[in-house]
Each structure stands twice: as C-alpha cells, then as structure tokens.
Amino acid sequence: MTKLILTVDDSASMRMLLKASLTAQGFTIESANDGAHGLERMHEVKPDLLITDINMPKMDGFELIEAVRAVPEFRGTPILVLSTEFSEDKKARARSTGATGWITKPFDATKLGAAIRRVCP
Amino acid sequence: MSDEFDEIQAIFFEECVEGLAAAEAGLSAMADGDTSPETIASVFRAVHSIKGGSGAFGHAALLAFSHRFENVLDEIRAGRIPATAGVVKEMLSAFDILSDHVTAAQEQSTPPVDGAMLAKLDEILATSGASATSPAEPIAPASSVSEVDVDEFGFTPVAAEIEEFDPFGFEPVAVALDDLDAPPDEEHADWRVRFGPSRAAVANGGEPLLVIREIERLGGHVVSVDSTALPGLRELDPEDSYFVWNISVPGSVDRAELNECFDFVAPDSLIEISRGDQSAPAAEEPLPTEAQVALPEEPAEPTQPAELPVRAAMPPDLTLVDNKSEATPVPKAAKSEKAEASQTIRVDLSKLDQLLNLVGELVIRGSILADRLSPPEQERVELPQLTRLNRQIQDSVMSLRAQPIKQAFSRVPRMLRELSAETGKQVALEVEGETTEVDKSVIEKIGDPLTHMIRNAVDHGIEMPEERIACGKAAEGRLLLSAEQKGARILVRVRDDGRGIDRERVRAKAIEKGIIAPDAVLSDEEIDQLICAPGFSTATTISNISGRGVGMDVVRSNVEALGGRVEIQSDPGQGTTFTMILPLTLAILEGMVVRLANQRFVLPLASVVESIRPEPGQVQAVSPTREVIELRGNYLPVKRLTEFFALDAEPSAPEDSLVIVVESETAGWVGLMVDTIDDRREVVIKSLEQNLHPIRGLGGATILGDGSIALILDLEALVAPSSSTSKHNLKGLAA
Numbered sequence: 001m002t003k004l005i006l007t008v009d010d011s012a013s014m015r016m017l018l019k020a021s022l023t024a025q026g027f028t029i030e031s032a033n034d035g036a037h038g039l040e041r042m043h044e045v046k047p048d049l050l051i052t053d054i055n056m057p058k059m060d061g062f063e064l065i066e067a068v069r070a071v072p073e074f075r076g077t078p079i080l081v082l083s084t085e086f087s088e089d090k091k092a093r094a095r096s097t098g099a100t101g102w103i104t105k106p107f108d109a110t111k112l113g114a115a116i117r118r119v120c121p
Numbered sequence: 122m123s124d125e126f127d128e129i130q131a132i133f134f135e136e137c138v139e140g141l142a143a144a145e146a147g148l149s150a151m152a153d154g155d156t157s158p159e160t161i162a163s164v165f166r167a168v169h170s171i172k173g174g175s176g177a178f179g180h181a182a183l184l185a186f187s188h189r190f191e192n193v194l195d196e197i198r199a200g201r202i203p204a205t206a207g208v209v210k211e212m213l214s215a216f217d218i219l220s221d222h223v224t225a226a227q228e229q230s231t232p233p234v235d236g237a238m239l240a241k242l243d244e245i246l247a248t249s250g251a252s253a254t255s256p257a258e259p260i261a262p263a264s265s266v267s268e269v270d271v272d273e274f275g276f277t278p279v280a281a282e283i284e285e286f287d288p289f290g291f292e293p294v295a296v297a298l299d300d301l302d303a304p305p306d307e308e309h310a311d312w313r314v315r316f317g318p319s320r321a322a323v324a325n326g327g328e329p330l331l332v333i334r335e336i337e338r339l340g341g342h343v344v345s346v347d348s349t350a351l352p353g354l355r356e357l358d359p360e361d362s363y364f365v366w367n368i369s370v371p372g373s374v375d376r377a378e379l380n381e382c383f384d385f386v387a388p389d390s391l392i393e394i395s396r397g398d399q400s401a402p403a404a405e406e407p408l409p410t411e412a413q414v415a416l417p418e419e420p421a422e423p424t425q426p427a428e429l430p431v432r433a434a435m436p437p438d439l440t441l442v443d444n445k446s447e448a449t450p451v452p453k454a455a456k457s458e459k460a461e462a463s464q465t466i467r468v469d470l471s472k473l474d475q476l477l478n479l480v481g482e483l484v485i486r487g488s489i490l491a492d493r494l495s496p497p498e499q500e501r502v503e504l505p506q507l508t509r510l511n512r513q514i515q516d517s518v519m520s521l522r523a524q525p526i527k528q529a530f531s532r533v534p535r536m537l538r539e540l541s542a543e544t545g546k547q548v549a550l551e552v553e554g555e556t557t558e559v560d561k562s563v564i565e566k567i568g569d570p571l572t573h574m575i576r577n578a579v580d581h582g583i584e585m586p587e588e589r590i591a592c593g594k595a596a597e598g599r600l601l602l603s604a605e606q607k608g609a610r611i612l613v614r615v616r617d618d619g620r621g622i623d624r625e626r627v628r629a630k631a632i633e634k635g636i637i638a639p640d641a642v643l644s645d646e647e648i649d650q651l652i653c654a655p656g657f658s659t660a661t662t663i664s665n666i667s668g669r670g671v672g673m674d675v676v677r678s679n680v681e682a683l684g685g686r687v688e689i690q691s692d693p694g695q696g697t698t699f700t701m702i703l704p705l706t707l708a709i710l711e712g713m714v715v716r717l718a719n720q721r722f723v724l725p726l727a728s729v730v731e732s733i734r735p736e737p738g739q740v741q742a743v744s745p746t747r748e749v750i751e752l753r754g755n756y757l758p759v760k761r762l763t764e765f766f767a768l769d770a771e772p773s774a775p776e777d778s779l780v781i782v783v784e785s786e787t788a789g790w791v792g793l794m795v796d797t798i799d800d801r802r803e804v805v806i807k808s809l810e811q812n813l814h815p816i817r818g819l820g821g822a823t824i825l826g827d828g829s830i831a832l833i834l835d836l837e838a839l840v841a842p843s844s845s846t847s848k849h850n851l852k853g854l855a856a
Contacts (some may be wrong), residue, residue, distance in 0.1 A: 012132035012467055017177055020125055032815075055169050067327070077328040080385075084173040100326045105656050106184075106631035108175030118331055119385050 003120055004028045006047035008038035009082070010056040012014065014105075018051070018082075021109035035059025038103060039067050042074060047075075048118040053088065054083040062097050069098035078119035082107060132467070133174040137223045140167040141216075142276060142531040148213050149534050155205040164212075165194040166417045168219065175226065182232035183222040189242045190215050201249040211241055217535055279769075311372045312342065312379060315581065317365035317391030324360070327385065333366060335382045341370035470561065473522055480518045481805030487511045488802075488826030523558035526604045526613070529567050530555050533575060533602060540579045547586055548579060549594055553603035559611050563703055566683050567613060570676040574615040574699045575600065575683060577673060582619030582697050594618065594696065610685075610727075616698040622691040624648045631657060648688045653677040681837060683712075684725070712823075714800040715781065716832060717762050718770035721831040722795075723804055723823060728836050730782040730790060732798060740775035740794075750780055750792045757782065758840075759792040765818060765839060788840040802826070 005027050006120035009016045012033070019029040030045045032038035036059040038052060050068060053091040062112060069076045083090075086104045094102055100119050102111060147164035173189035180310075193212070196202040221233035318329040347365040351357070368429035371380060376394070383392050408455075449750065474744075487508050491499060499505060530552055537548050583598035584611065590596055601616040617767040624645060631637045631651045651657055655674045677687045685703035704727075712723035733739075733752070740750045740759055758778060763770045771797070780792040809816065820835035 011133075011136055011174060013129050013136055014177065015173050016129040016132065020129065053173075055166050057166070076326050078328070084169060084176065088215060090462060095321075095325065095387070098325045105173045106179075114381070118335055118382070119326070119333075 002026055002028050003048045003116070003119075004030065004045060004087055005049045005051060005116070006030045006032065006038065006045055007082075008035065008041075008050070008052040008056070008061070009031045010034050010053065014053070021090070022113065023118075025109070025113040027113075035061060035064035035067075038064050042068055046073070047077070047105050049116060050077060050079045051116075052079065054081060054085055054094070062093060063095065065097045067100050078116065080119060082112075130178050133178055134223070134227045136174065137171050137227075140171050141220055141223060142528065142560065143167040143532060144160065144216055145531060148209065148216055151204055151209045151212050152206070152213060156209075158198070158517060158521070161198050165191065165198050168194055171223065179224075180222075180226040182235075183219075183226045185221060186222050187320070188230075188236050189239055189246075190219055193245050193413075196246060196249040202245060211245060213535075213538065215242060217538070218537065233836070284714045312335065312341070312370040312374060312376075313395050314368040314370055314379070315365055315391060315393040316383075316386075317347075318362045318366060319387050319390040320361045321387040322364050322390045324387075327387065329362065329386070332382050333368065333384060336370060336379070339370055339374045339382070341368050341374070341377060341655055343367070344369050375516075420745060424833055465749070468520075468521075473518070477518050477522065480515050481807075482824075484511050484515055484805060485824045485826070485828075489828050492826040519560070520558070522561045524561050525555060526557045526559050526563050526564060526611070527555040529564045529571060530602060530604075532568070533571070533789070536572060536575060537579070537600065540576065544579060544584050545585060546579060546598060548583055548598045548600050551601045553601065554605045557606055557608070557611065559604075560693075563611065563683060566679065567701065567703065570679045570687075570701060571615070573673065573676045574701070575602070577676075578617040578619065578697065579701070582617035582621070584620050588620075592620075593799040611703045613701040613703065614698055616696060618683065618696040621693040621695055622649050622652065622689070622695055624693070626652050643748065645691075646689075649691050652689070653687060653723040710804050710806055710823075710833065712804045712833065713781070713798060714802065714803060714825065715779075715795040716797045716799055717766070717795050718768035719796075721799060721825065722762070723831050723833045724781060724783065724793070725820075725836060726801060726835075728783045728785065730784050733777045733782065733792075735778070735780055737774075739774045740780070748775075750775075752782065752792075757790050757792050758788070759794055760839065761794045762834075763794075783836055783840075785836055791840045793839070800825075804831070804833065 002027075005022060007015055007022075007029060008031070009015050009018070010033055015017060015033070016029040018030060022029050030047060031039060033042040034056045035052070038050070039059065040086065042050065051062055052061045056064075059067070061083065065079055065081075068077070079098065081091075081094050081099050081102045083102070084105040091102050101115065103115055144164050144167035147160050147167070151164070164804035168187055168191045172184060172191050174733055175183040175187055190212075193202065193215070197204050197208065202208060215238055218233055218235050218238050222235070224230075225232045285647065299699060316329070316332065318327070318332075320327060325840055337343075344367045347367065348363065350365075351363040357363075374492040383390075386392060404704060413706055478651075487504070487731050490502075490504055493506065494502070494504060533552075534550060537550055540546070578600060579598075583600070584592070584594075589598065599618045601614070603612075603614045603616070605612050625661075627648055628637070628643070628651070631648075631654065632639050633639075634657060636654050636657060637643065653676065655672045655678075680687050680701050680703065683703055685701055688700040689697065690700070710723070711726040713726050713729055715722050715724055733750070735750060742748050742750055748757045748759040748761075759775075761772070762768075763772075775794065778794045778796060779798060780794050780799075782790055782792050785791055802825075804825075806821045807823055808821055809819060818830050820836045821833045822830055823829050823833055
C-alpha cells in the first residue's frame with residue numbers, strides 16, 4: 001500500500017517540489033502550509049509520516065511536533081524535520097519535542113526517499 | 122518533469138520577491154528602531170526561505186550568500202549580535218546584494234560581486250563569537266555512545282531468542298557464521314555491527330526494525346540477538362528497548378552507506394561498526410555520530426528512533442501509564458489551536474483573467490437581455506436582480522485581481538539608498554496609502570515609471586545638503602510617495618521638497634532641442650510639461666536607469682499606454698510633485714458610444730470634455746485638410762473620424778454633426794466630429810491584438826447590449842499629429 005505523507009512547509013515551491021519528487025517515488029503526498037494548518041491536516045489525513053519544516057509562521061515546526069506527539073493516536077507516527085537549519089541545539093530540540101529524524105535542505109530526492117523508508121515501515 | 126520543475130521554480134522566484142519585500146520591510150523597520158523579536162524573526166524567516174529554495178533549485182551563489190546572511194540574522198535573532206544602527210545598515214546592504222543575487226539567479230546572469238559583503242558579514246559574525254566562516258557543516262555531535270559496556274555484551278549468539286523475531290522477518294542466526302569465517306582481509310573483511318537501540322530510539326516514532334531491514338537490504342544479516350537485558354514480564358516496559366543485535370554486513374558495502382542506515386537512530390543508542398576479526402568483537406569505532414553519518418549535501422541526522430520489537434504486540438495507543446515514559450511527551454491540555462487554515466491561496470493569473478473575461482461576457486449578455494425585453498418583462502424574469510448580481514460578481518472578480526500598491530512601492534527604499542550613496546544627497550522617504558488596491562496589471566506596469574520619477578526627483582529636485590542648509594531647509598530632503606483612489610482612478614504621487622523645476626533651463630534646453638520655437642510664449646505649467654516632451658531628455662529607453670538623463674517622456678508614454686497621464690506641479694524652491702493618474706483597471710472602461718457612418722464606436726468617457734452641436738460657420742477650414750472649431754474665443758482642431766477611418770460616408774455638414782471635445786495628453790483639446798451620440802455605458806475591453814494586428818486609432822473592441830460589436834477609439838493615436846495623414850480603411854470591420 002502506498003505510504004501517505006503529510007508535508008508541512010510555508011513555501012509553496014518547496015511543497016510542490018516535495019510533492020513532485022516524492023510522488024514520483026510512489027508516495028502519496030498531502031500538504032499544509034504552516035504548523036497550525038499541519039496539525040489540522042494531521043487529523044484529517046492521518047498520514048503514515050509527517051515531514052515538517054521548522055521556520056514557519058503561526059506555528060513553527062517544534063510546536064507542531066509537540067502538538068502532534070500530544071495526540072495519543074500520533075505518538076508512534078514517524079516525524080522527519082526537513083529544514084535548512086542544521087545547528088545541534090535545533091536538532092536536539094527537535095529530538096526532545098519528538099522528531100524521529102532530521103534532514104537538512106536542500107534535499108536529494110532519492111536520498112529523501114531512502115530516508116523516508118528508513119523511518120516509515 | 123522539467124516543465125514541472127520550471128513551473129515550481131517560477132513559484133520559488135515569486136516567493137523570493139515576496140520574501141525580499143518582507144525582508145526589506147523588516148529591515149527598514151529595524152533601521153527605524155524597531156528591533157522587536159517579531160520584526161527580526163520576519164527578516165530571518167524571509168532570508169531563510171530564500172536560502173532553502175535556492176538550495177533546492179541549485180542556485181549555488183544565491184545559496185552561499187543567503188546562507189551567510191542568514192547566519193548573521195540568526196545571531197541577531199538570538200541576541201548575540203546587537204541590532205545596532207551600524208549592523209542594521211550592513212544588513213540593508215547585504216539585502217541589496219541578496220536582491221541582486223535573486224535577480225541573477227532568475228535571469229541566469231552573472232551573480233553580483235559579493236566578496237566584500239561576505240567579508241563584512243563574517244566580520245560581524247566574529248563579534249558574536251560565532252565562527253565567522255561557519256559553512257553548512259554540522260558540528261560534530263558530542264553524543265555518541267555506547268552506553269552498553271562492550272565487554273558485558275560479548276558476541277554471544279543466542280539462538281534461543283531468534284524465534285521471537287521471526288514475525289519480523291529476521292534471518293535465523295545460524296547462517297551468519299560462514300560469513301564470519303571469511304579471511305579477515307582488511308579490504309574485504311565483513312563489517313560487524315552491534316546495534317542496541319536506546320529507549321529514546323523508540324520514543325519518537327522510531328522503528329529500529331527498519332534499521333535492521335535496511336542493513337539487510339545492503340546484504341547484511343542478523344547473526345545473533347543478545348537478550349540478556351530483557352527483564353521479566355512484570356518489569357518489562359513495552360516502550361523500552363532491551364536487545365542488542367549483532368549483524369554481519371559484507372565487506373564490500375561502503376562504510377558511509379552503512380552509516381546512513383543509522384541516520385535516524387537516537388544518538389544514545391549503541392551502535393558499533395567494526396571490520397574484520399570476529400573474535401574480537403570490537404568497539405574500534407564506537408559509533409557513527411550524526412556528523413559522520415550526515416552527508417554534506419543532505420545531512421540527515423539521527424534523532425531518536427529505535428524501537429523494541431515488543432511494541433508491535435502492543436499498539437502504541439494502548440498507552441501504558443508508566444513513569445518511565447518521560448521520553449514521550451505528555452499530552453498537554455490541548456491548546457486552543459483552532460488551527461487557522463491559511464487565508465490565502467495562490468491562483469494562476471491567467472485563470473483570473475479568464476474568469477474576468479467570462480464575467481464580462483455575462484454582463485454583456487445581461488445587457489442584451491435588458492435591451493430585448495420590455496420593462497415589465499424584465500421585472501417578470503427578475504432581470505434587475507440578475508443584473509445586480511452580475512455587477513456584484515464583476516466587482517468581486519475585479520477585487521481578486523486587486524493588489525496593494527505596496528508591491529510597487531517596495532523597491533523604492535532600496536533605490537533611494539543607492540541614489541543617496543551615489544549622489545551624496547540625503548533623502549528621507551515617507552509613504553502614504555500603500556494599502557491602496559490596484560489591478561495587478563497596473564502594479565506590474567508602474568514600477569518602471571515610478572523608478573524614473575523617483576530618480577528624477579533625487580537627481581534634479583533634491584539639493585545637496587549644503588545647498589539645502591544655505592536655503593534654510595533641513596539638510597535631509599524629503600520624498601513623499603503616496604497613492605490614493607479617486608473614483609475610478611488611482612493617483613500615485615512622488616513629491617519632493619527640492620528646488621523645483623528650473624523653468625529657465627528647461628525652456629533653454631527645449632529651444633536648443635528644437636522642441637519649442639525660440640519665441641514661443643508658454644505658461645509656467647506648459648514649461649513644466651516640457652520635461653515630459655519627447656526628445657527632451659537624453660535617455661531613450663525606460664530601462665536606462667543608470668543613465669543620468671532620466672527619460673521623463675518615456676515615463677509619460679508608459680503611463681499613457683496604461684490609459685493614464687502624468688501631471689507635474691512645481692513651486693520654485695519648494696519642490697515638485699509628479700502625479701501619475703491611472704485607471705483602476707485596464708479591463709473595464711466607462712465609455713461614450715458614438716455613431717460614425719452608421720457604425721458604432723466607443724470613446725473613453727474620461728477624456729470627454731463636452732459635446733457641441735456646431736452653429737453654421739463655427740467649424741472653419743484653415744487648409745484643405747485642416748478644420749478648426751471656435752469655442753468661446755479659442756480655436757480647437759477638429760478631426761472628422763469618418764475620414765480618419767476612411768468610412769463610406771458623404772461628408773456631412775458640421776451643423777448636422779456633433780463635435781465631441783476631448784482632452785488628449787499630446788494635443789490638448791481636440792474636437793472629434795461624429796454623427797450622433799448613442800449611449801453612455803461601461804464596456805468590457807476586448808483586445809483586438811490577439812487576433813489582429815494593432816490598428817492605429819483603435820484600442821480594442823467591445824460587445825454592446827444588442828450583441829453588436831463596437832470598436833473602442835484610442836484617442837491619443839487619433840489626435841497625434843501624424844494621424845491626419847494616414848488613412849485607415851475600416852470598411853466592414855465594425856458591424
């Protein structure tokens with residue numbers, strides 16, 4: 001069964017790029033454009049994996065991860081952070097809020113696909 | 122995919138423009154002393170997004186610059202670099218270069234020279250104690266770890282445990298040993314991997330099983346599982362992890378590839394990878410840390426996954442109440458995140474245009490119905506209600522295309538900074554009415570004229586500081602940029618408090634250029650208008666921003682092409698105001714429907730001054746091809762439109778015709794002779810140029826209420842001096 005992934009990024013081009021490159025690899029993609037919207041979409045689409053940006057208006061990636069993990073249903077959902085940030089304290093913060101993995105932008109589509117398969121059974 | 126990629130990239134550049142505007146707004150606010158965290162964050166986020174996309178789309182120079190810029194902004198955001206006036210000034214300069222980078226990336230031209238700016242950014246970064254050159258490499262993580270003591274968990278195949286793992290598809294252990302017996306050739310010796318996921322590795326949706334599967338895909342297999350740490354059922358925490366897997370991987374597998382399998386494994390997990398001698402189950406290379414694992418171009422980094430197989434038997438939502446589960450976030454009192462869904466969507470402009478076009482058709486069909494039905498019939502079919510609805514739909518669609526004029530104003534601050542630096546003049550900018558909404562097509566087209574008007578104001582209007590002080594003015598000049606809506610028109614003003622137009626010089630130059638006769642008698646206003654006269658300035662194209670002579674005539678022709686006009690008002694010593702008067706939209710026109718040789722034409726109502734039924738003798742021929750009308754003591758040229766368009770008609774006596782007096786930009790007041798006036802109505806402009814060559818004298822066409830076509834007259838072309846000599850045969854074109 002094809003994996004359903006929710007991508008959250010405030011940049012439309014990034015959302016489209018993710019959608020195009022991951023759809024090509026057989027994933028089904030849903031998108032949201034900020035953390036708050038992402039949380040809403042989580043409940044609607046109940047994805048197999050959440051990929052989120054960190055720097056976003058309204059609700060940032062950390063807050064989103066925290067909010068998602070607070071929902072019992074999503075405790076086990078893998079969450080990958082896809083961000084241009086790479087600082088250790090940011091990564092540590094992502095970990096402590098409940099992220100499964102961190103991928104630094106720009107991403108290579110194939111490697112992103114491999115990374116997804118690494119966390120998404 | 123490449124088309125799709127281009128399309129996505131086009132959106133990225135749109136985002137860049139928005140991002141630059143946001144960054145500039147934020148930086149300008151910072152320059153004005155607003156260093157609130159929100160403002161700084163908005164600048165950071167804008168630059169950050171540009172950086173993110175530039176990497177994704179492979180714009181290396183833009184990426185490198187935005188990255189360094191972002192580093193500094195991040196330090197400012199974190200408070201490690203104070204947002205002093207000096208720093209903000211540098212940020213503004215960096216912003217300028219960032220804009221150039223974006224432009225270069227978009228136009229695929231040579232990126233700007235940014236070496237000095239990068240050095241400056243590094244210098245600023247150095248003040249924060251952050252590494253000045255910190256490129257995109259992750260810092261090596263401190264946490265790598267075998268918390269499990271190696272000796273304690275010796276390489277002990279535990280056959281008994283294996284059955285338990287069958288459900289997860291593990292290979293039975295025994296097979297492994299052959300491989301391990303292979304000669305320990307340094308190059309080809311198999312990898313020995315010990316993997317003991319930590320509790321944290323399971324907490325965040327991690328799945329150690331997937332790690333093992335991935336290693337299996339590389340050709341590895343589980344040799345044994347050490348389950349000695351597994352407690353009795355009573356003590357067992359299903360969310361903890363108790364096993365250590367011993368895995369053998371063929372020596373031909375690349376180490377980096379093997380490391381990648383552990384990308385998302387929490388750093389406190391046991392990960393040992395060694396080569397060779399299986400008898401020394403070694404910890405020679407403790408574990409790949411995230412830094413080692415992360416590839417430079419895609420540093421994926423381990424966070425915390427890993428999981429215990431037991432979990433499979435116990436769905437995660439059977440939440441165990443367990444003190445030890447601190448690794449999983451405790452559900453918080455659900456914040457009232459009535460998550461606001463995004464309030465905007467992005468729509469291709471052509472779709473809006475199409476919608477607008479359809480609505481135009483709808484309005485036209487409505488008028489056709491109204492023409493065909495008698496008032497009682499109209500009432501019976503509720504036509505008035507329908508008409509009102511149509512009108513509302515039309516307004517709504519128009520408003521979809523409306524954008525705050527702010528977008529056109531956004532590049533002004535930067536330009537002023539450049540101009541100030543270039544000329545040594547000091548200018549403070551004030552902006553009013555930037556939320557005024559204008560049709561998008563207008564916004565796109567006023568950018569260049571606006572640029573030139575501002576350039577002109579700084580170049581020729583505002584004086585050098587010393588000169589200003591000598592005149593009793595503040596050293597810093599003021600430039601007011603404002604927009605307001607007046608009826609169906611938008612007024613965009615550029616007002617400076619400089620020296621005003623030097624009429625003597627303008628006059629002298631106009632005479633020198635042969636624009637006016639040496640003995641011409643001109644009012645002040647007429648002299649002011651000369652700076653917009655064709656040929657007055659030396660610049661020939663509107664894009665010639667860097668030239669000294671700013672082409673105000675080109676400004677005027679650009680604005681006129683939009684159906685607008687430029688007004689100049691100047692007070693010597695006090696300053697000059699340039700006003701662009703533009704139509705709110707380019708799609709709908711208030712028109713006067715006139716008849717010529719039994720064909721109907723539409724005149725833009727905004728240009729109509731009055732209409733006259735000439736008395737006999739009021740229209741007089743001054744030459745075989747020229748006629749004038751006497752109007753309250755003045756003589757205005759009169760044009761017979763039937764002649765201009767070479768329509769089949771007997772020349773009619775002026776007193777049987779109407780003369781519509783129109784005000785043109787180029788020729789002042791002109792009388793146009795038509796047969797009758799039919800109507801006055803709003804018409805939807807349909808371009809002719811999609812299907813036909815541009816026709817001189819015609820600005821487009823429209824469909825009238827009875828379904829017939831009327832051509833819309835292009836006044837400026839009609840009254841232009843050359844037009845009297847060129848005849849245009851329109852026979853049969855208009856119904």
